Amino acid sequence: MTTSTYGDHPTVLGPDSDxxxxxxxxxxxxxxxxxxxxxxxTRTWNWAAPLTTAVPRADRPAPTARPVPGGFTLSGQWRRPSYDGTDPWLALPxxxxxxxxxxxxxxxxxVLPDGEGAPGSVFRLEDVYVPAGFVTYSTGEPLRAGDAAFLWTAVTALALGAARCMTDVLTARAKGAGDTAVPSAAAELAAVLYDERLSLAAVLHDAPSARQGLPASVEVRLAAQVGRAGTAVHHVVAAxxxxxxxxGAGTGRHPLVNLIEVCSPILQQVRYATELLLPHDTTSPRKAEHGDDRRISG
Known part of the structure; x- marks a missing residue:
């Protein structure tokens, strides 16, 4: 099992880990x-490295990103690299x-302006909103296109763990206020998360690392399960x-609201994890989401 570190941040597992x-x-x-x-x-692993990446225009001021609630507004000019027009996402440094x-x-x-998508063309964006979950660090170790399963697993696990923390916070606050109904509801939400953890763990049982390569059937099952888990997390958070x-009426700002805000990048990322880095069979997650289980049996 290999790990990686970045600066003062703790050691985290990587795509060479089971x-x-x-x-x-x-x-x-x-x-x-x-x-x-x-x-x-995100400081350790540059998950956006496999995406088509534009280049800031050298003869203009450098692009800027301004923090706003939930993300950033991005402005600047970039030159588009060679591109066949099929990638749905573009990385902008x-x-x-x-x-x-x-x-x-x-x-x-x-989001690129019409008529400015040809290879080598320059395009300009002004105050385009980018969610915090779509932001990373170019100084992190680049992930590869084949590392998608690692990113899916890591992000979904973070989301499930964060949501589990939220149910605990909800329960603790309610018990402190003498509320007997909310802890019961929180327990039901925690049970949903528990089921999702078991389902994902079953898919990953005996699975190798992303860099060792997953069998196609396992990769498809994982992509489908990640999509379902992400949906469940968003349901739990909303509830x-x-x-x-x-x-919490009349008792000030509920601590759960603060927790949801700090977790927003994880919640944003998990919604699109399998779209940002696609599986080898790019049609599989969509088929699985629509109930086509012929490719994910077993």
Missing amino acids: LAQVFAFFESEGYVNPAAAWPAL LGPASRGGPDLFVVAAK AYEHALAS
Whole structure:
């Protein structure tokens, strides 16, 4: 099992680690300290490296990113590299002067202005919103296109762990206020997360590392399970938030709201994990989501 470190951040598992170990590690990290787990992952592993990457225009001021709630607004000019028009996502770096903070921003290719998508063309963006979960560090060790299963597993595990932490916070606050209904609801949400953890762990049982290569059937099953787990996490978070609002009237800002805010990059990323880095068979996750189980039996 290999790991990687970045600066002062803790050692994290990587694409050379067995996926079951990756899942267990990141689920625990997401549960214990989700606010620190996401920066540690993105500073260590540049997950956007396999994506088509544009180049900042050299004869203009460097692109800029301004922090806003939930993400950043991105402005600047870039030159598009050789590109066949099929990649749905594009990575936009800020440039060398920005090193030290997040400096690689992923946007949907459809945000490019009309007529400015040809290879070598220059395009300009002004205050384009990029969610924090679509931002990483170019100084991290680049992931490879074949490392997709590692990213899916790590991000989904972080999301499940963070959501599990949220159910604990919801329960603790309700019990402190003498509320007996919310803890029961939180227990039901925790049970949903438990089932998702078991299902994903079953898919990953005896699975090799991403870099050893997964059998096609396992990769398809994993992509499908990641999609389902992400949906379950968002359901749990939304339900927990509703219970927090209902139980916290007149008592100030509920701690769950703060936790949801710091976890927003994880929640944003997990929704699109299998789209940002595709499986080898790019049709498989969509087939699985629509109930075509012929490719994922067993």
